[in-house]
Amino acid sequence: MSRPSTHADGDIVRDFLSIADLLEEPQLAQLYAYLARADEATVQDVMDELDLAQGTAYNYVNRLVDAGVVAVTHDEQPRRYAAEKIDxxxxxxxxxxxxxxxxxxxxxxxxxxxxxxxxxxxxxxxxxxxxxxxxxxxxxxxxxxxxxxxxxxxxxxxxxxxxxxxxxxxxxxxxxxxxxxxxxxxxxxxxxxxxxxx
Known part of the structure; x- marks a missing residue:
């Protein structure tokens, strides 16, 4: 998620705050790392791999999508998600x-x-x-x-x-x-x- 310098300062600040959440919450970091290694996965995959309850898994995935560090790669059910590159x-x-x-x-x-x-x-x-x-x-x-x-x-x-x-x-x-x-x-x-x- 390397941003060019032409982006508005607000975008850069938003990106940093999104990544700061990952560094502050180990479970979010763990989820991001799993998606980075897996290339893409469903919420069920996340639940199975990280031993998370369904509600927690959906909450975490949605937070990471909203933060812009995870993207939806397949919008039909079951949705698939992938980690965005961060640098x-x-x-x-x-x-x-x-x-x-x-x-x-x-x-x-x-x-x-x-x-x-x-x-x-x-x-x-x-x-x-x-x-x-x-x-x-x-x-x-x-x-x-x-x-x-x-x-x-x-x-x-x-x-x-x-x-x-x-x-x-x-x-x-x-x-x-x-x-x-x-x-x-x-x-x-x-x-x-x-x-x-x-």
Whole structure:
């Protein structure tokens, strides 16, 4: 849902507020992420996949359609819905950094209900912090950084960095093209071991 700069400011504000709802309500984020992965689905599919009551599923789908982040792709019964592409860059309140809201970030936010590590990280560092962690998670799975480098860069503990990197790994593999290097857990730089003592 990337908007050209020729759009009226009201459209841009409406878009941001729509996406802000996704970031504030994990169940809406979870629904959006499901539709983004599924390409399109019916409300029954949503109910089955996300274990939602019928009224809740219809309410959420309609909210996302009204917000402009989900579109009706087949208007005859049963209606089918698809997620609109979202790619919106925003600045933090302090204005010290920018981050991009993507389907991968929305999916990560949606997982806070079922993943305590993601939930805790968002509570401590906000969605902007989670976006930064997601960037490190992609780089880590590509072999470009370690959890220790992330911890040093972000001034967090190595344990906190490792926990969020592990929690974000399923999101990384869902949305990014990561080559399997075959590295095992024992090869990861997860703490001091015998090699550090030598």
């Amino acid at each position: 919106l860059t925003v600045s933090t309140a302090a204005g010290d950094r920018e981050y991009t809201i993507t389907p991968a970030l929305i999916d990560a936010v949606g997982r806070r209900q079922t993943n305590a590590d993601i939930d805790t990280y968002i509570d401590r560092h906000g969605v902007a912090g989670l976006a930064t962690a997601l960037t490190y998670a992609v780089a880590r799975d590509r072999g470009e950084v370690t959890h220790r480098l992330m911890a040093s860069d972000l001034d967090i503990s190595p344990l906190a960095a490792e926990m969020i990197l592990q929690a974000l790994r399923p999101v990384v593999h869902e949305y990014y093209d990561i080559e399997d290097t075959g590295a095992g857990l024992e090869e990861l730089d997860v703490g001091s071991g015998a090699a550090d003592d030598a």
